[in-house]
Amino acid sequence: xxxxxxxxxxxxxFAVQKEVLRFGEFKTKAGRLSPYFFNAGLFNDGExxxxxxxxxAAAIKNSGIEFDMLFGPAYKGITLVASIAIAFARAGENxxxxxxxxxxxxxxxxxxxxxxxxxxxxxxxxxxxxxxxSVRESVELINGNNAKACGVAIAIDRQERxxxxxxxxxxxxxxxxxxxxxxxxxSDLIQYLQHQNxxxxxxxxxxxxxxxxxxxS
Numbered sequence: 001x002x003x004x005x006x007x008x009x010x011x012x013x014f015a016v017q018k019e020v021l022r023f024g025e026f027k028t029k030a031g032r033l034s035p036y037f038f039n040a041g042l043f044n045d046g047e048x049x050x051x052x053x054x055x056x057a058a059a060i061k062n063s064g065i066e067f068d069m070l071f072g073p074a075y076k077g078i079t080l081v082a083s084i085a086i087a088f089a090r091a092g093e094n095x096x097x098x099x100x101x102x103x104x105x106x107x108x109x110x111x112x113x114x115x116x117x118x119x120x121x122x123x124x125x126x127x128x129x130x131x132x133x134s135v136r137e138s139v140e141l142i143n144g145n146n147a148k149a150c151g152v153a154i155a156i157d158r159q160e161r162x163x164x165x166x167x168x169x170x171x172x173x174x175x176x177x178x179x180x181x182x183x184x185x186x187s188d189l190i191q192y193l194q195h196q197n198x199x200x201x202x203x204x205x206x207x208x209x210x211x212x213x214x215x216x217s
Contacts, residue, residue: 004062008184011055011155012192016199018048021156021189023202029130030162032213035205036189038156040076040127053083055183056153057091060084060123063181065151068120070097073138081125084153100141118142121150128156129168132175139176149178157182160213167215186210 015021019042026037043052060067072081078099085097096116103112124138129152139149152172157180162168169180190210193203 004059005188007055007058007062008188009192011183012189014051014055018043023199032160032209035202035209038128040080040155049079049083050086052080052155053085053087054090056080056084056125056155057087059181059183060153063151063153063179065123065153065179065181066121067123067150068096069116069118069122070095070125071118071122071138071142071149072097072099072125073134074100074102076127077125077134080127084125100138112141113145118145118147120147122147123150124152126152126154128154128158129172129180131162132168132172135172135176139178149176151178152180154180154182155184157185159186159210159215161215165215170215186214 012021015038020039022037022039023035024037026034028034040052043049070081070085072078081097081099085095088095098113098115098118101112101114118141122142124135124142126134129135135152142149154169157167157169159167159169162171164171166174169182172178173180186206190203190206193199193206
């Protein structure tokens, strides 16, 4: 296994252990019945969040994306971006980060940006990309502050079609002209299930779902 593959397989095992990645029948925003569901909000204790940040940091380093700071869109992105900055600091890299408020604050320091001022190459952090709305809004906010959105890091790439032939991730890459890296994707999940006797019964439904809705990376 290469370094990326090691990270993705360890991450999926961790997500299954924490019941953040679940199997069954779940309705997606697109109205599809998905045989699996990933909810990063269930990484809800200090130990889990610390480990999650380390997985993100490893995936970001493996991606080769060059950046100067991190940005997490409210609300889920706030804890994610903080945990990743801590993970980098533990590894000896002190990286600034920022996040936004949903509504501008008119007292105190004011504004919508909290944390480090947006400048240079800014890497956007999110959990998954569904319709790409959060990324688009983040890109506009970053570019509007005279910084440059340089990429997006997510936890899971579902590798399934959006409204057209492209996946939500591919649409973000095409629309915004920036790379997207993921800790793991649907191909990694299928590879993981092939080696788990207690979970292999989910493999057929996930492969069928991919056959119907999937796209190549």
